[in-house]
Amino acid sequence: MGAAFQNDPLVLGTNPGDPLPMLEGHVSHGRFERVLKAGHFAVTTEIAPPDSADPDEVLKRASLFDGYVDAINATDGSGAHCHMSSLAVCAILTRAGYSPILQISCRDRNRIAIQGDTLGAAALGVCNALCLSGDDVGAGDHPEAKPVFDFDSVSLIRTLRILRDESRFLSGRKLDLAPKLFIGSSINPFVPPIENRVDQLAKKIQAGAEYIQSQYCFDIEILKGFMSKAVDMGLTEKAYILIGIGVLPSAKTASWMRENVPGVHIPDAIIDRLQQAKKPKKEGRDICVELMQQVKEIEGVKGVHVMAYRQEKWVGDVVKRSGVLDGRKPWQPENSIQKSLTETS
Amino acid sequence: MRHSRFMERLYNAVNPSIVGSLRLITKVFGTKLDKPITAAEAGLKGFLFDCKMCGDCALSKTGMSCPMNCPKTIRNGPCGGVRANGMCEVKPEMRCVWVAAWDGASRMKNGDEIKNIEFAVDNRDTGKSSWLKLAREEKNGDIAEVSH
Numbered sequence: 001m002g003a004a005f006q007n008d009p010l011v012l013g014t015n016p017g018d019p020l021p022m023l024e025g026h027v028s029h030g031r032f033e034r035v036l037k038a039g040h041f042a043v044t045t046e047i048a049p050p051d052s053a054d055p056d057e058v059l060k061r062a063s064l065f066d067g068y069v070d071a072i073n074a075t076d077g078s079g080a081h082c083h084m085s086s087l088a089v090c091a092i093l094t095r096a097g098y099s100p101i102l103q104i105s106c107r108d109r110n111r112i113a114i115q116g117d118t119l120g121a122a123a124l125g126v127c128n129a130l131c132l133s134g135d136d137v138g139a140g141d142h143p144e145a146k147p148v149f150d151f152d153s154v155s156l157i158r159t160l161r162i163l164r165d166e167s168r169f170l171s172g173r174k175l176d177l178a179p180k181l182f183i184g185s186s187i188n189p190f191v192p193p194i195e196n197r198v199d200q201l202a203k204k205i206q207a208g209a210e211y212i213q214s215q216y217c218f219d220i221e222i223l224k225g226f227m228s229k230a231v232d233m234g235l236t237e238k239a240y241i242l243i244g245i246g247v248l249p250s251a252k253t254a255s256w257m258r259e260n261v262p263g264v265h266i267p268d269a270i271i272d273r274l275q276q277a278k279k280p281k282k283e284g285r286d287i288c289v290e291l292m293q294q295v296k297e298i299e300g301v302k303g304v305h306v307m308a309y310r311q312e313k314w315v316g317d318v319v320k321r322s323g324v325l326d327g328r329k330p331w332q333p334e335n336s337i338q339k340s341l342t343e344t345s
Numbered sequence: 346m347r348h349s350r351f352m353e354r355l356y357n358a359v360n361p362s363i364v365g366s367l368r369l370i371t372k373v374f375g376t377k378l379d380k381p382i383t384a385a386e387a388g389l390k391g392f393l394f395d396c397k398m399c400g401d402c403a404l405s406k407t408g409m410s411c412p413m414n415c416p417k418t419i420r421n422g423p424c425g426g427v428r429a430n431g432m433c434e435v436k437p438e439m440r441c442v443w444v445a446a447w448d449g450a451s452r453m454k455n456g457d458e459i460k461n462i463e464f465a466v467d468n469r470d471t472g473k474s475s476w477l478k479l480a481r482e483e484k485n486g487d488i489a490e491v492s493h
Contacts, residue, residue, distance in 0.1 A: 106417075107417075111465070133417055133419055133424045133425075134417070135426070136416055136417060136426075136434065136435040138435055139434075147416075147417070149417045149418050149419070150465060150468070151465045152417065152418075152419040152420055152421050152422070152424075152465070153419075153421070153424075154420070154421035154462055154463075155420065155421070155462075155464050155465040158462065158464060186425060187425070188425030188426075188427075191425065191426075191427045191428070191429060192423075192427050192428075192429070192430075192431040192441070192444050193423070193427075193431070193443075193444050193447045193448065196447040199447070199459075199460055200421075200422075200423070202460065203421055203460065203462055206462060207421075207462055215425050262425070262426030262428075262434040263424075263425040263426040263427065263434070265429065
């Protein structure tokens with residue numbers, strides 16, 4: 001990453017949360033888009049929004065990733081559980097200079113609420129949005145709630161592109177200022193219909209997705225098949241594809257996830273390896289490091305998305321050991337807790 | 346949708362004649378027969394496809410598998426939660442509507458239609474007849490036409 005936007009105070013502005021100048025050929029003011037468009041291998045991760053109204057808790061959780069990730073996804077009621085909203089987490093992170101990705105799920109809001117929130121997020125400085133269908137309400141702690149699903153992820157992508165590119169609501173009413181968002185979506189190549197998952201990817205890209213973050217990849221062979229089809233169809237030229245990587249703490253958790261978390265495919269070989277390991281936690285991180293290295297070698301893969309629920313403190317460790325950043329140091333706050341820790345150690 | 350090819354042929358043979366006769370009927374009777382026509386459509390398509398009368402029928406573009414049976418009513422599926430055995434994440438006893446749709450589409454003559462984007466439904470049309478809509482040549486607004 002050139003010094004152009006990391007060190008120059010004129011470029012960065014006075015507050016860490018100030019938007020960066022828009023570069024030629026870019027759609028957002030964000031750092032995440034810059035990293036990808038500059039051709040770097042990007043690393044993103046996921047923050048678990050707190051069950052709290054405390055903004056400091058958000059910053060504390062984000063600081064675990066300082067210096068190792070290019071963007072942080074703020075989940076939107078993941079697993080249909082209530083937490084602090086994705087929009088608020090993104091606003092808090094943006095003010096501190098972080099580069100959050102606003103996850104938008106179709107489960108809880110209709111097209112009126114979603115379009116309004118999208119404008120609000122951009123007004124608060126958020127530069128990235130990720131369009132998801134969302135988990136069913138039955139998966140969460142409020143199964144009696146009314147599922148909305150006015151949109152699916154593809155219609156949501158399309159809507160965000162209309163807001164941004166045509167500067168209008170779906171109704172046609174004009175916007176005075178369009179939300180400058182870098183728009184992405186997800187893909188799960190590892191569950192049926194496996195042979196059509198690449199067609200699903202094509203639809204999302206046709207709708208306007210500019211980057212893709214995949215579900216957990218624990219099966220390199222399936223990923224290779226998927227990516228080679230994506231390359232053949234020219235899809236990797238049209239969107240940046242980041243592969244989801246998980247940190248598994250034990251064979252028991254892995255088996256539980258496979259049974260209970262929708263869309264998670266973990267081959268027996270991985271579970272056996274964790275079972276036989278003397279130190280399963282370390283083994284889980286080793287698996288993660290190996291997967292990141294293998295994924296990086298696959299044609300068309302432009303980054304990894306590390307999901308380490310309740311293992312967040314290990315994200316820096318696995319990213320560092322994998323070497324996928326090629327010595328690059330992603331942005332971190334001036335007063336980063338991590339930075340002072342590493343400097344004193 | 347193992348019978349999607351047959352269903353497609355049936356649909357392609359029957360649907361235009363239904364719509365054609367309705368075109369005539371609506372010209373003669375106006376809106377007077379809308380209720381029984383809608384009820385007939387709900388009965389027939391409900392029996393054959395578990396139709397939910399969304400008012401914006403996509404059957405011919407979704408492998409003859411009705412997307413409104415998806416618990417998330419996804420119109421461009423499937424979602425990422427499909428079980429390893431192809432069953433629905435929300436209803437484990439039901440085959441994923443979209444696994445069925447892609448499978449069905451692969452057996453159909455015009456199966457590639459499934460690759461086109463279906464924008465979210467107009468919720469005002471819920472419970473209304475798709476046949477009458479076609480007969481009167483009412484079109485959906487192109488609020489979200491994909492231009493690229």
